[in-house]
Amino acid sequence: MRNTVLYFLVVIGFFFSCTPSNYEPTKVKADDLHSLMQKVTDVTVHDIFSPPVASRVYVYPSIATYEILADQDSSFRTLAGQLNGLAPIPTPESKEVNFKMAALYANYLTSKKLIFSEEKMEEWLADWKAELVNRGLTDDEWEASVNYATKVHQHIMTWADEDNYNETRTMSRHPLSDKPHHWEPTPPAYMAAIEPHWNKIRTFVLDSANQFIPKPPYEYSLEQDSPFYQEMMEVYEVVKGVDKEKKEIASFWDCNPYVMNITGHVMFATKKITPGGHWMGIAKIASVLDEADLMKSSYAYTKTSIALADGFIACWDEKYRSNLIRPETIINRKIDDDWTPTLQTPPFPEYTSGHSVISTAAANALTDVYGDNFSFLDSTEVKYGLPTREFKSFMEASQEAAISRLYGGIHYRRAIEEGVWQGQKVGEWIRENLEFRNNKVIAEN
Template sequence: MKSTVFYFLAFFGFFFSCTQSENHKTPVEAKDLHSLMQRVTDVTVHDIFSPPVASRVYVYPSIATYEVLAKQDSSYKSLAGQVNGLQPIPNPDNENVNLQLAALYANYLTSKMLIFSEEKMEEWLSDWKTELENRGMDDDEWESSVNYATKVHQHIVAWANEDNYKETRTMSKHPLSDKSHHWEPTPPAYMAAIEPHWNKIRTFALDSANQFIPQPPYEFSLDESSPFYKEMMEVYNVVKGVDKEKKEIASFWDCNPYVMNITGHVMFATKKITPGGHWMGIAKIASMLDEADLMKSSYAYTKTSIALADGFIACWDEKYRSNLIRPETIINRKIDNDWSPTLQTPPFPEYTSGHSVISTAAANALTDVYGDNFSFVDSTEVKFGLPSRKFNSFMEASQEAAMSRLYGGIHYRRAIEEGIWQGQKVGDLIREKLDFKSNNTIASKQK
């Protein structure tokens, strides 16, 4: 009897110790993901990525993170078979794999591949690895997780390489037109139009880039009774009478990485966050305010990044179809040669308003995750010298972002209104088409 008890206790002790060893994984926290996503934003600013390209930098790493984390959380569904072209990621084949660690490492590898300043990403990794070691991570856990993350990264990269991005790098520049209502380069840099072939990038949830074509811009006319003339004069008069509050709103949502400064014969750029970077920053703020865990934070980033990516594709499709002249160009030519907008005009056609599209789509995504009437203080622009702004909901923030383009003098009202429509359609489609939650419920915490 004593012998039986001894062997039973020995077996139980061995089983328990093995279970403890197998189940012990170094904790990876939501703050680690927030730190990584912030570093990606900082690098996109440093490397001066265009708004559409920056959206691509966010979406693939975010999906990589989400797909790994969803493997250990049955309340979330994989996006494989839902997002265009995405196949299931590999399964881990080593019990020492820490899926949370692997999720962030896959994000890191994918982000590093999509940016230029790799050393800045490597600095983040070095600091993070030290932090994990302080939490008790051993070499076997690190190596196993990194190896699995590398396989996931390779899977995501193979998928990304089929989105036509590389092909668009060698396509022709946007040709200038001799038609009076078509876009022309704007001061002070008179840059060529950026990303004229962005509508060829593979969409994520959209069936195609032209799935949601807005109403066309008003017919170009300088007849004082025409809708186009009236909206042109609205931009002219709004800027002339813009007050301090509207200037602050315009500056807060400027998000133009191409602002050029001229001093004598010297021209230099002021580095700013992109519109997508601003909304990924709001996703971070909301996740921290909600005290969301790693999985829910990843869900927020991923849904927002898909909304941004598809929003830019849809918007850019319309921009180069309508190819509409900017207010600054036509006002200087026909109304007032000395007039200048509140904000510097970005280098691409006017219609529709990109910020109106992507802000509405992103706000819809975040509302899905954290609910309506979610109050927050947006401090995203503080590091760029601008004060925080408080909003009672994501939609309220998106509406202000859209109207900021009129206060800034860079968009007509119709581009804003139709941009909101376009962004709403993108947001609605993502909500209806992509099933993130296994139980189809949205856990939200109102603040």
């Protein structure tokens, strides 16, 4: 009898000792990450984040996801020690952690911390957890994964809190100048210039905000043979003669998160996606077309978000250095007071073109992930009432985004061309100085 009891105890002990190794984690899909990133975009639109701030909302959650996944995938490298100030994430204490689940939960927590409408993120979480339960989620798996995700989230937020963002919230407004070539608020809302201190935000891969300073804008002159006057008149004539196709291109890439509409005595705002949100949408489209798994999709989002974040910092550094007047202001003052641009002029200085910078940087990042000549149908703007547009490559899309600013009447050509140069430099620097793939492991396999 005693031997029989011992036998059963041994069998039971063996069974429980083997359970963890036989444990099948609940499946977490790339589609789960896509739905989460779409929710983040929806919330940034709802909360009306400016383009630079929205780029910050994307980048930290993306890195949180990537770091957990890369830590479990030998073909990818951690970004700790590569990104400015980022230390290695904590190690898990439980063997019950579902790392894919933890990666998305860390993203959720970090996104929720960076936005205002927390209840909208909580709605996503409730739907996602219900789906995980349908896939076989257990309480122990959920608890272990959430606990680990929370530690990683706290680690990422400690790093984020050191990027000078909080300090810039209390800095002075951009002072207006009486110099004729300097920026002034534009109609219809005449808003103050946004984020004049964004160049003080810690960069991610760039050495500094002013690492890639473009050529200065043309010297202000109203002499008819001067380069400045000629490019001002180019904007004036392009808008007067803009055809249907160019107007559609301008609208497609408008990406103004806060368009003011005036009807009689009534003024109301239309909320729209930011430029960064548009490119994160393209990252999703490319990942779905490629049938990329969760790891590769995270790679695409993370590299794109870093390119956007550093691109905005570099661009905004130049904007408030040159502090150049917008076409609408000078054309109304000197040429035609009835002239209006195709698009509403955004509230910050003209030079360089932000969309030109960040689109070029993001296109470089996505080309690194998915290759050249990656054809795709861009449906990002459909939910905002615009049709799809088809592109043969990410670079083709970025080139159209850049020239759209001329069609929109909000940028001079030099700001576009130098913006493309600046974005290209940012993209190249990230490619050359940030290693995502572990080439040694890839070669061995």
